Amino acid sequence: MSAIGVIATLTVAEGKNADFEAVFAELSAAVRANEPGNLFYTLTRSRSNPQVYKVLEQYVDQDALTAHGASDYFKAAGPKLGACLAGAPEIEYLDGL
């Protein structure tokens, strides 16, 4: 079992920040309530570009990350988050140590 880190970089369209943050808040509450294998799921915003958000995430193992992506609430949030974005998300997977 190896932990996995994720940095998800999301660029939000101008005028969509409040919508994005509301959808994300609902998603992160569901993650916290349902995923014992998620260690953190933390939304941050760039100081140099207020349209750029980075989600810092850690999972106890690949199974936990797979369960996250397969959850109903994650799948439901996808189109709602996507409607707020100015481009494709960049997802970086990192090996925990």
Add this chain to the structure above:
Amino acid sequence: MSAIGVIATLTVAEGKNADFEAVFAELSAAVRANEPGNLFYTLTRSRSNPQVYKVLEQYVDQDALTAHGASDYFKAAGPKLGACLAGAPEIEYLDGL
């Protein structure tokens, strides 16, 4: 009071990975033991370049981040970590939400 996220990207010199990871393990244990204002301090490694490490960090506020940087153990770790690096660290500060 606003949370602060940090992504610290550290490029380790070839052959120094074990030394780096040992120094970091000591530092992260000290952070966990002494910093109630640190929410996580997680070492990860790039999957595309095994010399590149990213530390995912979150603090409850600026005071907690300042206390981290001012701690004796952080100052002591600096030169030991620096001796393992192939270049200057890149530190990105992010606003928590």
